[in-house]
Amino acid sequence: MLEIPAQIWQKTKTSYIWRSLFRHGYPDSRKNQSLAVFTNVFLHLHPVKVRRHALAIPYTWCMGGLSFFLFLILTLTGTLLMFYYHPSVDGVYNAYGDIKDLETVVVFGQLLRNMHRWAAHGMVITVFLHMIRVFYTGSYKPPREFNWVIGTLLFFFTILLSYTGYLLPWDQLAFWAVTVGYEIARATPVIGDEFAFVAFGGFQLGPNALLRFYVLHVVGLPLLTGFLIAIHFWRIRKDGGITGPL
Amino acid sequence: MTTPRGPQPFAGQEKRLRLLAFVRQDSIVRVDKRVEDTAMVWPHLLVIEFIASMLWSIGLFVIAAAFNAPLQDHATPDCTPNPSKAPWYLLNLQELLLHMDKGLAGVIVPTVWLTFMAVIPYIDTSREGVGIWFTSANGKRITIFAAVYATVLTFSLILLDAFLKRPEDQGGFGYIEKATRYLPGGKQLFPNYIIPIVLMIGLSVLLVLIVKRLYAANTREWMIAIYTGFVAVYLVLTVVGTSMRGPGMDLFAPWAVPATHQCLEPKA
Ligand code: HEM
Numbered sequence: 001m002l003e004i005p006a007q008i009w010q011k012t013k014t015s016y017i018w019r020s021l022f023r024h025g026y027p028d029s030r031k032n033q034s035l036a037v038f039t040n041v042f043l044h045l046h047p048v049k050v051r052r053h054a055l056a057i058p059y060t061w062c063m064g065g066l067s068f069f070l071f072l073i074l075t076l077t078g079t080l081l082m083f084y085y086h087p088s089v090d091g092v093y094n095a096y097g098d099i100k101d102l103e104t105v106v107v108f109g110q111l112l113r114n115m116h117r118w119a120a121h122g123m124v125i126t127v128f129l130h131m132i133r134v135f136y137t138g139s140y141k142p143p144r145e146f147n148w149v150i151g152t153l154l155f156f157f158t159i160l161l162s163y164t165g166y167l168l169p170w171d172q173l174a175f176w177a178v179t180v181g182y183e184i185a186r187a188t189p190v191i192g193d194e195f196a197f198v199a200f201g202g203f204q205l206g207p208n209a210l211l212r213f214y215v216l217h218v219v220g221l222p223l224l225t226g227f228l229i230a231i232h233f234w235r236i237r238k239d240g241g242i243t244g245p246l
Numbered sequence: 247m248t249t250p251r252g253p254q255p256f257a258g259q260e261k262r263l264r265l266l267a268f269v270r271q272d273s274i275v276r277v278d279k280r281v282e283d284t285a286m287v288w289p290h291l292l293v294i295e296f297i298a299s300m301l302w303s304i305g306l307f308v309i310a311a312a313f314n315a316p317l318q319d320h321a322t323p324d325c326t327p328n329p330s331k332a333p334w335y336l337l338n339l340q341e342l343l344l345h346m347d348k349g350l351a352g353v354i355v356p357t358v359w360l361t362f363m364a365v366i367p368y369i370d371t372s373r374e375g376v377g378i379w380f381t382s383a384n385g386k387r388i389t390i391f392a393a394v395y396a397t398v399l400t401f402s403l404i405l406l407d408a409f410l411k412r413p414e415d416q417g418g419f420g421y422i423e424k425a426t427r428y429l430p431g432g433k434q435l436f437p438n439y440i441i442p443i444v445l446m447i448g449l450s451v452l453l454v455l456i457v458k459r460l461y462a463a464n465t466r467e468w469m470i471a472i473y474t475g476f477v478a479v480y481l482v483l484t485v486v487g488t489s490m491r492g493p494g495m496d497l498f499a500p501w502a503v504p505a506t507h508q509c510l511e512p513k514a
Contacts, residue, residue: 033288043292049284050291053377062298069299073306089321096320103317114310122306124335135366135473136389138375138466145367152364159335166333172508175321176330180340184352192349205323243377 045233053244059137060242063130067158068229070123075222077116084109085168087214089207095170120162127158139243147235150228157225164217170210178213179205318508325509328493337487338480344495345407346442347434355446359476370469385470388457392471395453396478403445404486408497450475 012018013025024035034048053059084102086093102109131151134140140148167178182205185196193203201208236242285291332340342351375381380389412418426433431440450472457463457471492503 027288033286036288046287052283052285114315117315118309140367141373141376148367149364170321172318177332180332187348188353189349245377
């Protein structure tokens with residue numbers, strides 16, 4: 001009985017197409033396990049082997065990985081949200097109306113919005129906790145100095161991403177929260193007015209500010225953050241994997 | 247002139263370089279050489295990653311199904327809620343704004359802090375304690391000390407500021423009025439610049455001096471003290487800004503904060 005599926009499996013595995021996709025057998029031997037990792041574009045971020053303590057949850061708290069996971073979730077849900085969102089303050093199709101529609105008309109729209117929102121808050125927390133774990137385990141020490149610097153930038157961009165997103169619903173909460181930031185920007189010594197003008201597109205929080213924040217939120221900052229994460233991960237490998245007791 | 251031995255470059259190509267050396271691994275990939283105690287990524291790490299991402303997906307899904315993201319009325323520029331608050335992760339800065347000049351609190355302090363944080367590894371360059379939580383028992387004691395020091399001080403300073411700034415006829419000290427009248431530079435120079443700057447720098451230096459004295463702290467250890475102090479201040483400011491500030495950004499006990507006045511009608 002079982003010969004037929006076994007034969008089909010055998011045929012498939014030796015077929016031209018299958019072998020063009022996978023260059024290794026089932027990962028049950030050391031060799032195939034290694035091949036599975038480094039012939040796969042997504043997995044090859046990893047080394048083939050890691051030091052055992054790197055797997056210990058009390059050591060990393062998984063916080064770096066979870067920050068990345070939330071970043072991916074946010075990219076996914078954010079892209080879906082973009083299908084329903086117009087960055088404009090009034091008119092027939094406007095930001096606030098779009099958010100209302102998401103909550104009332106779009107199938108699973110409310111759930112989508114909630115996931116994006118809570119994941120964003122979550123990422124601020126996980127990145128902060130990750131930074132704390134890296135500091136207290138002394139993981140910024142040589143040769144990882146520069147990766148810590150990249151990390152500091154990532155922390156800053158994570159906050160900026162959250163903050164630019166906060167304005168997008170264009171409700172009272174968004175408007176006045178961002179006004180607080182606007183006042184701070186204007187208080188920058190020497191270049192306050194110029195800086196606020198460039199960052200918010202005017203001397204008032206209006207359509208320009210919404211558009212600027214939108215573009216930064218969906219294109220500029222995610223790209224920058226993505227690049228920095230790529231460098232961050234690359235450096236972890238080049239610095240010899242994550243730290244551990246000497 | 248003697249010609250060098252070996253094959254000669256063609257005329258005009260003398261500058262061509264060739265790579266004919268072995269490079270020590272350390273100069274490309276800096277690896278700590280330690281006892282080999284490794285596990286295969288497939289399956290050990292991938293299984294953890296898979297389970298973690300599943301659990302977190304489910305968790306996020308449950309949270310998103312249970313709690314709705316807030317949405318208030320359409321933005322109205324002439325209708326100011328009292329208080330207007332930034333998102334919680336910036337409320338620490340907003341809290342700081344209440345105690346000093348805006349530019350100082352909102353721009354200079356965070357910039358200086360982020361810069362300082364970025365250069366930590368260039369100040370503390372020892373490799374002591376890599377991979378060990380808190381480095382040592384001494385590090386752990388210093389962490390606890392610095393956390394208590396910073397929490398108590400920040401909290402007291404916030405309370406003190408609230409008392410000092412309350413006008414005299416309301417039972418406070420009337421500090422702003424007094425400063426305007428008696429201090430050089432009026433209510434700007436001392437209250438908004440000199441005192442906060444002296445406090446921020448002074449208390450940080452004091453912390454370092456204390457841990458050096460009490461715990462014989464080395465560079466890594468006083469860095470732990472400073473960093474812990476920062477984290478504690480950051481958290482205290484966030485908590486106070488989030489849960490103890492009511493209308494007018496006045497200070498309240500967390501359980502007695504009045505509701506936000508959603509809209510202040512513009513004055514006609
Ligand atoms: C978007 C934000 C970030 C992501 C996605 C991220 C991701 C990661 C991941 C997956 C690791 C592997 C080990 C672990 O999970 O703990 C790691 C390590 C590291 N991260 Fe981050 N990180 C972020 C932000 C930061 C920040 C804010 C800092 C510090 C200021 C930082 C500094 C480091 C350093 C120095 C390491 C090496 C740690 C070691 O060797 O033990 N990262 N990061």
